[in-house]
Amino acid sequence: MDGSAAASAREYTADLEIGDIEVGFVDADGVERSGPLTRWWAEPFELASPVRSFNAFKGQKNFTGEYWAAISGSLVGYESWVERDAAMALDFDPAVVALASQPFRLLWSDRGRERGHTPDYFARLADGTGVVVDVRPEGLVDEATAEVFAFTARVCEAVGWQFRQVGDLGQPYRANLRWLSRYRHGRCCHEPSADRLRDVFAEPLPLLAGAEQVGDRLAVLPVLYHLLWQQELTADLLRAPLGTDTLVHLASRGRR
Numbered sequence: 639m640d641g642s643a644a645a646s647a648r649e650y651t652a653d654l655e656i657g658d659i660e661v662g663f664v665d666a667d668g669v670e671r672s673g674p675l676t677r678w679w680a681e682p683f684e685l686a687s688p689v690r691s692f693n694a695f696k697g698q699k700n701f702t703g704e705y706w707a708a709i710s711g712s713l714v715g716y717e718s719w720v721e722r723d724a725a726m727a728l729d730f731d732p733a734v735v736a737l738a739s740q741p742f743r744l745l746w747s748d749r750g751r752e753r754g755h756t757p758d759y760f761a762r763l764a765d766g767t768g769v770v771v772d773v774r775p776e777g778l779v780d781e782a783t784a785e786v787f788a789f790t791a792r793v794c795e796a797v798g799w800q801f802r803q804v805g806d807l808g809q810p811y812r813a814n815l816r817w818l819s820r821y822r823h824g825r826c827c828h829e830p831s832a833d834r835l836r837d838v839f840a841e842p843l844p845l846l847a848g849a850e851q852v853g854d855r856l857a858v859l860p861v862l863y864h865l866l867w868q869q870e871l872t873a874d875l876l877r878a879p880l881g882t883d884t885l886v887h888l889a890s891r892g893r894r
Contacts, residue, residue: 643782656796664740669730675744681799682713684762688715689743696815705729707737708822708867714759715739721758723807724773726819728761732869734769736762744793755767755786768799788864821863831861839888846882 662672666685671678692715694700704713705725714729714737716722721739728734741760746753759771772787781786787803794801807815834852843851849858864869866880872889873880 649761654836656793658746660745661742661794664744671850674863675793675797677797677869682762683741683760683768684738684758686708686738686741688738688740691755692717692740699893706823708732708824710736717758720775720806721773723812723815723823724771724804725759726761726815727804727807728771730815730821730867731761732868733763733765734761735764742771744790746789753786755790757790768794769802770794770799771804773803773804779803795852808876811876813878818863818867818875819881820861824864826860826864827868831858832865833865835862835865836870836888839886842885842887845873845884845886848886 640815657674657676659670659675660672661675661678662670663678663681663774664828666682666687669814671681690823701719701722702717703722704715705722706712707725707729707731707878714725714876716725716739725737725739728737738760739758740756742756743756746801757770758773759769759770761769763769770790771777772790774783774787789799806812831852835848835858838848838851845862846855849855849862852858862871866886869889871886873886878884
């Protein structure tokens with residue numbers, strides 16, 4: 639967001655009155671609800687159903703679908719690959735315990751004109767904090783979008799939520815998460831291989847060399863990748879793609 643867009647966003651949100659913000663959502667029981675946000679802000683939006691459908695049609699330029707979130711064992715919708723990657727990163731984040739897509743629609747009046755915005759995700763953190771997430775690559779955030787994001791951030795601040803605008807995941811982090819996410823399901827974790835891997839990687843070792851100390855690589859590697867996803871084992875996912883020589887070691891704590 640450039641300087642002019644930021645200034646416009648500040649002006650746009652200067653007269654925010656939280657009591658005038660309405661919210662519409664579908665609760666965990668499938669019941670449509672609406673009313674002042676000040677009434678509903680404590681609702682578990684991480685359990686809400688999407689307020690709009692994820693449509694797919696011939697010739698569509700973006701890719702829609704559903705991502706299976708390991709943290710909740712539920713499907714999370716997305717409207718682009720960037721959104722899918724954002725959901726995947728939230729699923730990987732050890733602080734996140736629940737996640738919902740298109741969780742609610744904010745409604746407000748702007749100089750007599752009715753406005754609305756549906757954030758992409760709502761996440762719940764382990765400490766109880768709510769996080770509202772909008773996904774948009776930085777290069778696609780025009781002035782109008784910046785205004786809406788700034789407004790949403792102000793709303794979140796007023797009710798005690800965090801607000802995050804996220805864009806493309808950097809490479810090779812994105813490639814590494816996409817690979818590890820294939821092994822996120824608990825069915826990939828087999829004992830005693832998992833315990834043996836924890837013992838072997840108590841000190842840093844190259845990924846393949848450590849796996850082969852445990853047993854046949856075809857049987858052991860899926861377990862190793864699952865433990866990396868669970869962050870019981872850790873490796874540098876930011877600087878290079880995972881490979882046979884990637885150093886892996888036991889994490890100080892994970893999701894066990």
